[in-house]
């Protein structure tokens with residue numbers, strides 16, 4: 755059997771210190787997972803159930819060296835996040851089993867057309883136009899959990915033109931990685947290849963063409979790109 759159109763290219767994320775890649779199936783993102791960021795966006799940081807949205811697998815940009823400023827927005831924000839990638843999954847995963855599903859970690863940016871997101875929130879409309887656009891998710895190389903373990907704390911930061919804009923600690927996450935996996939698996943059947951962006955600390959802000967953006971998570975990875 756042949757396909758009637760060419761098969762789409764698989765989305766492959768490089769694995770650090772390796773010639774192997776991690777193939778992507780789905781991309782999930784967690785909203786408002788650091789209290790200080792929930793407050794800066796005008797929300798109550800109490801421990802409500804986490805909520806999720808998605809990006810498209812091909813929105814991921816491996817080691818994205820350039821971020822093309824997207825159309826139809828004049829307020830594109832950076833959100834630095836811990837990225838979790840799964841080597842297996844199923845439905846209804848117990849918190850105590852969740853870390854067994856994790857292949858590794860990365861640092862990534864959940865770029866957001868904040869003006870379109872604000873319009874969508876006001877109108878009760880979906881977020882895809884604000885979140886799931888081309889090149890919206892640059893990601894570092896993947897670091898296997900076999901190498902670094904499962905980071906539950908550590909500095910997470912982002913600089914624009916060498917000015918520190920975002921800084922937090924992974925231990926400030928309202929919902930921790932095992933809880934995120936467990937909650938997500940109540941809603942969706944998770945599987946190998948799934949990528950989860952786990953929310954951003956406070957300090958989100960706009961980028962402009964020409965900006966140099968660098969970010970990292972101590973003990974995990976760093977990522978640098980230029981807004982073009």
Ligand code: MN
Pocket residue numbers: 783784785833835864953954
């Ligand atoms: Mn985010």
